[in-house]
Amino acid sequence: MTEQEKINADVQRQLALQDAKFNTFVEEMRDFKNEMLQQNKMRAEEIREIRQDMKNMQASLDAKIDGMGKHVRNLSVATIIGVATIAITVVYSILMH
Numbered sequence: 001m002t003e004q005e006k007i008n009a010d011v012q013r014q015l016a017l018q019d020a021k022f023n024t025f026v027e028e029m030r031d032f033k034n035e036m037l038q039q040n041k042m043r044a045e046e047i048r049e050i051r052q053d054m055k056n057m058q059a060s061l062d063a064k065i066d067g068m069g070k071h072v073r074n075l076s077v078a079t080i081i082g083v084a085t086i087a088i089t090v091v092y093s094i095l096m097h
Contacts, residue, residue, distance in 0.1 A: 001009075
């Protein structure tokens, strides 16, 4: 084997080694990318679930606030009626004496 053939064989061997390393690297990057995509999908699903839970909690709070508003309104009406009754009683007592 001539010196040039030895050099060519050595270069071919090194090139094959570099190809193998590069192919391994590319495969690792594909695996990494696929893993990241899968994690992003899982995170997106978790975010959707959290948003849905927040919407449900907001609806529940809105219902509770509406209920409290009705209760306050009823108490206000009762208070107005009570004050009006007291005022009528006082006026009636003043006029009767």
